[in-house]
Amino acid sequence: MSRKLVVANWKMNLTLEDSKDLIQKVANSVSFHAYVVIAAPAAYLHPLKDFIVGKKNIHLAAQNVHHEEFGAFTGELSAPMLASLGIEYCIIGHSERRIHFKEKNEILAQKVSQLFKHGICPIYCVGETLEQREKGKTYDVVKKQIKEGLFHLKDEEIEQIIIAYEPVWAIGTGKNATPEQAEEVHAFIRKYITQKYGEEVADEIPLLYGGSITAQNAKSLFEKPSIDGGLVGGASLNAEDFIQIIKANFPDK
Numbered sequence: 001m002s003r004k005l006v007v008a009n010w011k012m013n014l015t016l017e018d019s020k021d022l023i024q025k026v027a028n029s030v031s032f033h034a035y036v037v038i039a040a041p042a043a044y045l046h047p048l049k050d051f052i053v054g055k056k057n058i059h060l061a062a063q064n065v066h067h068e069e070f071g072a073f074t075g076e077l078s079a080p081m082l083a084s085l086g087i088e089y090c091i092i093g094h095s096e097r098r099i100h101f102k103e104k105n106e107i108l109a110q111k112v113s114q115l116f117k118h119g120i121c122p123i124y125c126v127g128e129t130l131e132q133r134e135k136g137k138t139y140d141v142v143k144k145q146i147k148e149g150l151f152h153l154k155d156e157e158i159e160q161i162i163i164a165y166e167p168v169w170a171i172g173t174g175k176n177a178t179p180e181q182a183e184e185v186h187a188f189i190r191k192y193i194t195q196k197y198g199e200e201v202a203d204e205i206p207l208l209y210g211g212s213i214t215a216q217n218a219k220s221l222f223e224k225p226s227i228d229g230g231l232v233g234g235a236s237l238n239a240e241d242f243i244q245i246i247k248a249n250f251p252d253k
């Protein structure tokens with residue numbers, strides 16, 4: 001199977017009507033062969049699941065899940081709940097959750113396990129802060145996030161995961177990593193997973209880049225051999241920009 005995909009992370013934006021309008025435009029404009037995942041606000045997942053029926057290039061993700069299966073956790077959403085809606089993907093460990101909600105690798109590892117238990121594919125985010133990069137710690141940070149968040153998984157689980165490398169300094173800042181910087185870390189991640197799980201498993205895993213992807217810079221990023229696609233925040237809220245980004249990874253035939 002191809003490793004290519006493009007994921008939109010809408011975060012806490014858009015109304016339900018805006019969401020449907022955007023999805024409709026994307027579904028109409030990109031190739032039938034494109035693979036697009038929309039991480040929508042939790043409240044929209046159910047109506048959007050109905051709305052995407054027949055739109056074969058569009059899939060849905062949640063932006064977060066609780067690490068327990070059920071119980072007294074007011075306001076939270078569990079993996080079995082997402083599964084009961086037929087949601088296929090879920091973002092885990094986005095830097096905004098690591099920073100604002102203090103989510104640690106140990107909890108993220110539990111979330112990842114919950115998702116696999118209920119047949120949902122995690123999109124696991126890693127990435128260093130500017131300070132960590134400037135101190136030369138990028139690889140150490142990424143290694144720790146992967147080891148503690150994912151290395152408890154079995155071969156048949158990890159080969160189904162999606163990993164997004166999102167340097168914190170590039171998210172929402174307009175300052176993307178250069179294709180060379182991103183490629184370097186992506187190649188490192190694949191090598192690190194190869195060391196633990198072997199090449200056959202590591203080769204299955206899509207590695208996405210995220211952080212200030214735009215219609216202008218997407219192509220140069222996606223052309224790199226270790227960059228399989230993107231996790232797109234701001235630019236995924238505008239239909240024209242997002243369509244251009246998808247087309248950069250899935251050119252019209």
Ligand code: PGA
Nearest residue numbers: 171172211212232233234
């Ligand atoms: P951005 O966000 O594209 O707005 O930088 C990316 C993300 O947070 O996933």
